[in-house]
Amino acid sequence: MNGLIEAPQKEIDYEPTYVAAKIVRQTIDRTNNYAQAGELYRSFEDWERSELISNFVSALAPIAKFTQDKMIEHFTKCDADYGRRVAEGLRQKAIL
Secondary structure (H helix, E strand, O other): OOOOOOOOOOOOOOOOOOOOOOOOOOOOOOOOOHHHHHHHHOOOHHHHHHHHHHHHHHOOOOOOOHHHHHHHHHHHHHHHHHHHHHHHHHHHHHHH
């Protein structure tokens, strides 16, 4: 709900005895956390997208509206069509 928090590091980083380059631990700069998921969604065939949407709608239908809305927000950030279709599917499921 408020994002992920990295767990504190409990152990010392592993340091190999010999390496031909410097090994470092550093954060990865991510400016768009949704691009890869959107590209994957757009790479699917139409029937694959429909099946994915159907699976998400079935999984999300019984849970709290707040969580559904949050998931729709994430799907929309990946791809507008993705979010719209999940939202429509949930609305139709609620009517039935």
